[in-house]
Amino acid sequence: MKNILIATEKPFAPAASEKIHKILTKAGYKVFTLENYTNKSELISAVQGIDAMIIRSDKVDREVLDAADHLGIIVRAGAGYDNVDCDYAREKGVVVMNTPGQNANAVAELAIGLAIYGLREMFSGKSGRELRGQTLGLHGFGYVARNVFRIARALGMKVIVYTRYSKEAAAAIGLKNTHSLEELYRKSDVVSIHVPAKGVHIGSVSYPILKELNDNALIINTARKEVINEEDLLRIMEEKPGVKYLTDVEPTHKTLFAEKFKGRFYSTPKKMGAQTEEANSNAGKAAAEQIVAFLEHGDISCKVN
Amino acid sequence: MKNILIATEKPFAPAASEKIHKILTKAGYKVFTLENYTNKSELISAVQGIDAMIIRSDKVDREVLDAADHLGIIVRAGAGYDNVDCDYAREKGVVVMNTPGQNANAVAELAIGLAIYGLREMFSGKSGRELRGQTLGLHGFGYVARNVFRIARALGMKVIVYTRYSKEAAAAIGLKNTHSLEELYRKSDVVSIHVPAKGVHIGSVSYPILKELNDNALIINTARKEVINEEDLLRIMEEKPGVKYLTDVEPTHKTLFAEKFKGRFYSTPKKMGAQTEEANSNAGKAAAEQIVAFLEHGDISCKVN
Numbered sequence: 121m122k123n124i125l126i127a128t129e130k131p132f133a134p135a136a137s138e139k140i141h142k143i144l145t146k147a148g149y150k151v152f153t154l155e156n157y158t159n160k161s162e163l164i165s166a167v168q169g170i171d172a173m174i175i176r177s178d179k180v181d182r183e184v185l186d187a188a189d190h191l192g193i194i195v196r197a198g199a200g201y202d203n204v205d206c207d208y209a210r211e212k213g214v215v216v217m218n219t220p221g222q223n224a225n226a227v228a229e230l231a232i233g234l235a236i237y238g239l240r241e242m243f244s245g246k247s248g249r250e251l252r253g254q255t256l257g258l259h260g261f262g263y264v265a266r267n268v269f270r271i272a273r274a275l276g277m278k279v280i281v282y283t284r285y286s287k288e289a290a291a292a293i294g295l296k297n298t299h300s301l302e303e304l305y306r307k308s309d310v311v312s313i314h315v316p317a318k319g320v321h322i323g324s325v326s327y328p329i330l331k332e333l334n335d336n337a338l339i340i341n342t343a344r345k346e347v348i349n350e351e352d353l354l355r356i357m358e359e360k361p362g363v364k365y366l367t368d369v370e371p372t373h374k375t376l377f378a379e380k381f382k383g384r385f386y387s388t389p390k391k392m393g394a395q396t397e398e399a400n401s402n403a404g405k406a407a408a409e410q411i412v413a414f415l416e417h418g419d420i421s422c423k424v425n
Numbered sequence: 426m427k428n429i430l431i432a433t434e435k436p437f438a439p440a441a442s443e444k445i446h447k448i449l450t451k452a453g454y455k456v457f458t459l460e461n462y463t464n465k466s467e468l469i470s471a472v473q474g475i476d477a478m479i480i481r482s483d484k485v486d487r488e489v490l491d492a493a494d495h496l497g498i499i500v501r502a503g504a505g506y507d508n509v510d511c512d513y514a515r516e517k518g519v520v521v522m523n524t525p526g527q528n529a530n531a532v533a534e535l536a537i538g539l540a541i542y543g544l545r546e547m548f549s550g551k552s553g554r555e556l557r558g559q560t561l562g563l564h565g566f567g568y569v570a571r572n573v574f575r576i577a578r579a580l581g582m583k584v585i586v587y588t589r590y591s592k593e594a595a596a597a598i599g600l601k602n603t604h605s606l607e608e609l610y611r612k613s614d615v616v617s618i619h620v621p622a623k624g625v626h627i628g629s630v631s632y633p634i635l636k637e638l639n640d641n642a643l644i645i646n647t648a649r650k651e652v653i654n655e656e657d658l659l660r661i662m663e664e665k666p667g668v669k670y671l672t673d674v675e676p677t678h679k680t681l682f683a684e685k686f687k688g689r690f691y692s693t694p695k696k697m698g699a700q701t702e703e704a705n706s707n708a709g710k711a712a713a714e715q716i717v718a719f720l721e722h723g724d725i726s727c728k729v730n
Binding site for chain 2: 391
């Protein structure tokens with residue numbers, strides 16, 4: 121019989137936990153849980169004899185991996201997986217997965233919420249603008265952007281996209297891919313960023329791109345701060361006094377933005393895009409299903425290492 | 426030649442003003458403007474010899490109407506028209522119109538923005554909920570509610586409605602009309618209020634209705650404060666510690682709500698639902714078109730007196 125560990129410093133909500141248990145026990149596995157633990161030693165002893173584990177933001181380093189004498193797979197219920205030493209896991213033959221797309225709707229709803237909040241002058245009572253009729257530029261076209269697209273279209277926005285890796289997905293729904301990132305930023309009233317902090321994307325929102333923005337453009341960033349060259353954005357916001365920046369990822373220069381651009385900058389107090397009951401529950405359920413698919417059929421679709 | 430006066434203490438935006446002038450001059454009328462005036466005497470002298478006038482929040486009382494020796498029609502560019510003495514205008518044979526529906530999308534976008542803001546715990550960083558999958562109850566089904574419906578459906582919400590006067594419009598799009606207001610409130614995760622402060626609607630959101638709410642319900646009010654029995658809402662928010670109230674209409678007991686229900690109550694600093702460039706521009710354009718339709722063809726579709 122396979123032994124599955126659910127190790128969560130911050131446990132799943134009861135309803136989510138129940139779903140996860142149901143999926144795993146139905147598959148005939150024995151389920152162990154380690155919740156609210158405060159010391160790595162607890163995790164180290166819990167992983168012994170375990171075949172698969174589900175974690176959340178829990179740190180899985182070399183020491184934990186060395187203690188796991190039987191581990192085949194770790195699934196991070198969520199998108200980011202920098203809490204896992206993926207390289208060392210690979211060395212040890214342990215598959216690492218995340219649960220992509222499960223929080224996409226949560227992040228997309230926040231992006232739309234921030235867009236309304238921004239165009240309506242942060243609910244200050246000042247006259248604002250409507251989303252209807254405006255052009256939304258999607259920088260990237262992954263799971264989150266696709267949800268933003270669905271909602272934005274109903275809001276009566278014209279949607280365009282710049283994507284390197286999802287051209288087919290965009291074309292399949294008739295969405296226009298601009299020729300360059302410059303063109304995307306030039307044609308957009310609202311830009312929503314949906315690329316990861318990897319490779320060419322790092323610092324990609326830089327002066328040559330930003331200078332194309334129209335004078336009243338609104339930038340929404342629910343992705344990663346590393347995508348933006350903050351010095352360049354600060355410079356553009358000086359040069360174009362109508363440009364606004366609203367973000368769910370705390371900028372390195374948050375204080376500068378807040379001081380210099382009152383009413384034009386907003387940052388959530390804590391990254392919260394994926395923080396919904398639904399996203400957590402979906403991710404937990406997906407993690408359990410991915411473990412079953414891996415153990416029963418060797419399915420590695422969501423492998424990240 | 427007909428003389429048209431645009432009397433606006435708070436002028437239209439330049440682009441809106443240009444559109445209005447174009448419509449009226451194309452119809453062969455002579456257009457006069459009185460902007461940024463500070464004294465009623467200016468309005469009194471401006472209305473002399475005028476056939477039709479467009480106003481915004483400008484006060485048109487008996488004195489102004491008596492001075493208007495030639496006036497056939499007043500169009501209030503906007504929804505509310507309590508700034509006009511409609512009865513006296515009717516006595517004097519002056520038609521009063523508003524421009525219904527022109528700000529509907531603006532208000533609807535704010536209602537959706539407030540719903541996201543509310544379910545995401547006012548962007549506090551705390552874990553929230555998604556709109557997708559929840560049931561939205563529309564209390565009333567006028568122009569604003571119809572726009573909310575369009576957006577909410579794309580957000581993946583289940584939408585239900587309780588309407589007395591728009592049953593056909595709701596049925597035409599397959600929208601379920603509940604049997605009672607109680608049923609609407611009982612079945613909704615989010616209720617959005619879209620009825621005017623008239624007749625049966627005044628105080629209609631009262632204890633017998635509110636006690637039906639589920640424990641995590643969110644109420645959005647972008648309509649009028651008089652629709653809600655505030656004492657009853659205060660009582661329910663004591664009894665059901667998950668119920669939230671977000672409003673664009675300042676409650677009479679605002680301080681009480683704010684003090685007692687931190688994190689569960691939000692009121693915009695100033696009614697701003699209709700305050701968008703687009704709504705103002707649409708309303709001005711509609712006002713000009715309604716004047717032409719009235720003067721040329723006697724069209725009184727939007728008459729309110």
